[in-house]
Structures are given as structure tokens and as C-alpha cells.
Amino acid sequence: MASTEDKPANKENTSSWKDSIYNPRTGEVLGRTASSWALILLFYLVFYCFLAGMFALTMWVLLLTLDDDAPRYRDRIPSPGLVIRPNFPEIYYNKTDPRNYADYIQKLENFLQKYNETQQQKNKNCLEGQHFMQENDNKTKEVCRFRRDVLSLCSGLSDTNFGYSEGKPCVLLKMNRIIGLMPRGNPYINCTIKREIPVQIQYFPSEANFDKMYFPYYGKKAHNDYLQPLVAVKLLLGKEDYNKELPVECRVEGSDLRNNDERDKYLGRVTFRIKEGSVK
Ligand SMILES: *[C@@H]1O[C@H](CO)[C@@H](O)[C@H](O)[C@H]1NC(C)=O
Numbered sequence: 001m002a003s004t005e006d007k008p009a010n011k012e013n014t015s016s017w018k019d020s021i022y023n024p025r026t027g028e029v030l031g032r033t034a035s036s037w038a039l040i041l042l043f044y045l046v047f048y049c050f051l052a053g054m055f056a057l058t059m060w061v062l063l064l065t066l067d068d069d070a071p072r073y074r075d076r077i078p079s080p081g082l083v084i085r086p087n088f089p090e091i092y093y094n095k096t097d098p099r100n101y102a103d104y105i106q107k108l109e110n111f112l113q114k115y116n117e118t119q120q121q122k123n124k125n126c127l128e129g130q131h132f133m134q135e136n137d138n139k140t141k142e143v144c145r146f147r148r149d150v151l152s153l154c155s156g157l158s159d160t161n162f163g164y165s166e167g168k169p170c171v172l173l174k175m176n177r178i179i180g181l182m183p184r185g186n187p188y189i190n191c192t193i194k195r196e197i198p199v200q201i202q203y204f205p206s207e208a209n210f211d212k213m214y215f216p217y218y219g220k221k222a223h224n225d226y227l228q229p230l231v232a233v234k235l236l237l238g239k240e241d242y243n244k245e246l247p248v249e250c251r252v253e254g255s256d257l258r259n260n261d262e263r264d265k266y267l268g269r270v271t272f273r274i275k276e277g278s279v280k
């Protein structure tokens with residue numbers, strides 16, 4: 001019984017296929033009258049307006065709940081990238097010709113301007129070795145002081161050539177800022193130069209560490225004057241390194257920060273090449 005009821009009625013078998021597009025007798029287009037089409041169009045218009053309105057409303061509510069500074073939902077805080085100053089993948093210089101390292105020195109000096117003692121007056125002398133938590137309602141967070149002279153021979157204060165004129169160049173390292181990051185352990189920089197006899201490297205500060213007091217960072221809006229801690233490395237190249245391109249790799253070690261990601265070679269590490277001698 002059911003099967004016979006499901007069969008469609010064959011009453012329109014007689015009309016030609018043209019009639020199904022436009023039927024001049026009834027005035028139907030595609031089987032509907034103009035008013036029927038108008039109703040359908042009106043329905044869809046209202047329906048889609050309603051959908052667009054719903055979308056806009058949900059979006060608005062969602063945006064209201066978002067914090068300007070910190071991403072609200074994160075399963076874990078990412079590891080920071082490591083960057084060098086001067087920011088060149090190849091640092092080639094000729095110590096006897098100041099013109100060809102002037103660019104590096106200029107870049108270093110510009111970068112260190114905001115670490116000047118005069119700029120640091122308003123910053124706080126934080127307690128070393130512990131995180132500087134500021135979970136209060138203060139709109140602007142305080143900034144821990146980073147003393148430029150901690151960088152010693154690489155501070156540009158005692159040696160304005162940052163070691164380039166004596167063939168023992170300085171490179172500064174910093175980690176990218178990441179909101180809320182509090183590394184476990186005691187992150188420090190370890191650089192290696194691939195060579196049979198290891199090249200001696202001096203670190204400033206001598207522990208080459210990023211102190212806990214510079215973490216966490218509270219975001220650009222609240223923590224606008226935040227200064228990333230720096231570690232300087234001075235590469236004590238010798239005569240035997242002359243005109244040799246040396247690959248240098250620096251890593252953040254001693255903490256839970258990642259430094260051996262296969263896909264991201266700047267995560268917690270950085271590589272660059274250094275050469276004293278003829279400049280291209
Ligand atoms: C920072 O210190 C350097 C060297 O002492 C000086 O030349 C420069 O004018 C200072 N810059 C600022 C912005 O204070």
C-alpha cells in the first residue's frame with residue numbers, strides 16, 4: 001500500500017518542457033507565480049538578514065570577552081625565538097677598516113639607547129632571582145631595570161667599537177617577548193663555534209643568564225616600556241681564524257624553553273656566520 005502512495009502523480013506529463021520554464025496560460029515561471037516567487041525571495045532575504053545579524057551579534061559578544069593583551073585560550077605558552085644584534089646572518093668585518101664595521105656599531109648603539117642609564121632612572125630595581133609578579137589592577141606595569149654596564153666590554157661604554165676594531169667582536173642576544181612567559185629553571189645562553197679547537201667566548205653577564213625578574217611580560221598595552229634582558233657574547237677570534245667563515249650557534253639552555261625544534265630553527269636558538277678578513 002505504502003509504495004503506491006509514494007509514487008508522484010503524473011498529471012503534468014502532458015505539458016511541454018517549455019511550459020515548465022514559463023507557462024503563458026497561468027503566468028507561472030518555473031512552476032510558480034510571480035507573487036509566490038516574491039514571497040520566497042522575501043523569506044530568504046529576511047532569513048539571511050537574520051543569520052547575518054546573529055553572526056554579528058555573536059562576534060560582538062565574543063570580541064567583548066577578549067582581552068586586548070593576552071590571548072584568552074592557550075593550552076600552553078609558546079617558547080620564544082632568539083635574535084641577535086646586529087641583526088645580520090653574516091657578520092663580515094675587517095678590523096683595520098672602520099668603515100666596513102661602522103654599520104654594525106651603529107646598529108648596536110641604536111639598539112642600546114633604550115638601555116641607557118638615563119632612560120633607566122624610572123625603572124625599578126627588582127629582586128634578582130625571582131619573578132616580578134604584578135597581578136594587580138594597575139593599568140601600567142612596572143619595568144625592571146637592566147643596567148647597560150652589565151654588558152661590560154660589549155656595552156659600548158668602555159669600548160665604543162664593541163670589539164670590532166680588535167678583531168674580537170660582540171654580538172647581543174635577546175629572546176622575543178612572550179606574554180606571561182615564566183621560564184622554569186635558569187635560562188642561559190650557550191654559544192658554540194664549529195672548529196677543531198673551540199673558540200673562546202666571553203659572556204656578559206658572566207653567567208650568560210636571563211634573570212627571572214624580567215618575567216613575566218604583561219603585553220604591549222600594560223607593559224609598554226618593558227625591556228628585554230640581554231646577554232652579550234664576545235668572540236675571542238685568533239690569528240688562525242683570519243679570513244675563515246665561522247658558523248656560530250647560540251642556544252637557550254638550562255630551562256624548559258625549547259631549543260631544538262626541527263621545524264623552527266629560531267626557537268630558542270640562532271645561528272649566524274662571522275668572518276674577519278676580506279669583506280665582500
Ligand atoms: C645614551 O648613551 C650614549 C652614550 O653614553 C649617548 O651618546 C646617548 O646620547 C644616550 N642616549 C640617550 C637617548 O640618552
Ligand SMILES: *[C@@H]1O[C@H](CO)[C@@H](O)[C@H](O)[C@H]1NC(C)=O
Pocket residue numbers: 136137138142
Ligand atoms: C601600582 O603602581 C605603583 C607605581 O606605579 C606602585 O607604587 C603600586 O604599588 C602599584 N600597586 C600595586 C597594587 O602593586
Ligand SMILES: *[C@@H]1O[C@H](CO)[C@@H](O)[C@H](O)[C@H]1NC(C)=O
Pocket residue numbers: 190191192253
Ligand atoms: C654548551 O654546548 C656545548 C655543545 O652542545 C656543550 O658541550 C657544553 O657543555 C655546553 N656548555 C654549557 C655551559 O652548557
Ligand SMILES: *[C@@H]1O[C@H](CO)[C@@H](O)[C@H](O)[C@H]1NC(C)=O
Pocket residue numbers: 094095096097277278279
Ligand atoms: C682590510 O682593510 C685594509 C685597509 O683598508 C686593507 O689594507 C686590507 O687589505 C683589508 N683586508 C682584507 C682582508 O680585505
